[in-house]
Amino acid sequence: MASKILNGYTWRVSLISPLILCSLALAQGQAPQAQTPSGAALISKMFAYYASATTMTGEIHLTQQAQSISVSLDTSLAYEAPSKIYLRQALGGSEPRVWLITSDGKSFTYDYPNQVRYASSGREPGRLLEAVSPSPSIHQTYEQIFHASVFSLGDVAVPELLAIAGKDELQAIKDMVATISYMGTDKIGGDVVNVVGGAWKAGPRAAVSGQYKMFISEDGQLKRYVQTEIISLKMSSAQMQPQQVISTWDVDLHVNAHPDESLFKVVTTGN
Secondary structure, three states: OOEEEEOOEEEEOOOOOHHHHHHHHHHOOOOOOOOOOOHHHHHHHHHHHHHOOOEEEEEEEEEEEEOOEEEEEEEEEEEEOOOEEEEEEEEOOOOOEEEEEEEEOOEEEEEOOHHHHOOOOOOOOOEEEEEOOOEOOEOOOHHHHHHHHHHHOOOOOHHHHHHHOOHHHHHHHHHHEOOOEEEEEEEEOOEEEEEEEEEEEOOOOOOEEEEEEEEEOOOOOEEEEEEEEEEOOEOOOOEOOOEEEEEEEEEEEEEOOOOOHHHHOOOOOOO
16 A cells, blocks of 8 residues: 555555666666665554454563653453453552453453542442443444453553554554654564654644654564653642653564463452
8 A cells, every 4th residue: 555644644655666676776787775664564564463363462561761760560461352351450669550351252341440440549449340242233342342441441552552453543553653764673582673663642633742663573563662751740739840751561462372261251359
């Protein structure tokens, strides 16, 4: 596909015939040069890789750092089409927290939205329970279960959206990507990966507020995602000076792997 026009942004993929390059090189008496990959083409290949999944297992490890302070959050994920999903997030540090989504294909549970769950220091509310098929004409997929639970999670960023890889999730990623540049190659765990990066924004109408880098394997897997932002927080007593926050997600997801069926047990209390 030569171009995509989505939500006001144009993504162009230059396709130049290798024969033309070879002919030009021979005419100049030079050996043909390797063609530089297109950043947009690499992102499209990554989207296609995850959108093909009918099952998924894996882990995502987030480390977020500002000055000398860092926190970590681990995500464990498994799903099986059409409607089974397990997603657990655990925040480390001095104030540990856990978020959990479970579905056995018949019913699903998730935590109350964060603004309700953490509204006070009192006892936490229980978990929400819904039917996968609330009526004969409705059967919710794991993507729709994820949508219903998105405000009840600790982290929803590019790696989680890519893991689910529904139409809405992929569009959300496109809305965050303001510019796309190919930045060469790097190594992760001894494997060579392509690096794509550029300007980042929080949504389709938001201003650019950071930078991103995607580390993508040759077959389209996201191995690492890095996002750098300048964030200013208002505290009860004063406003903090703007701080640079660097978030790094290390990604280990397995497309069309075989999930452990015991993970899909519906958890109705605790998490």
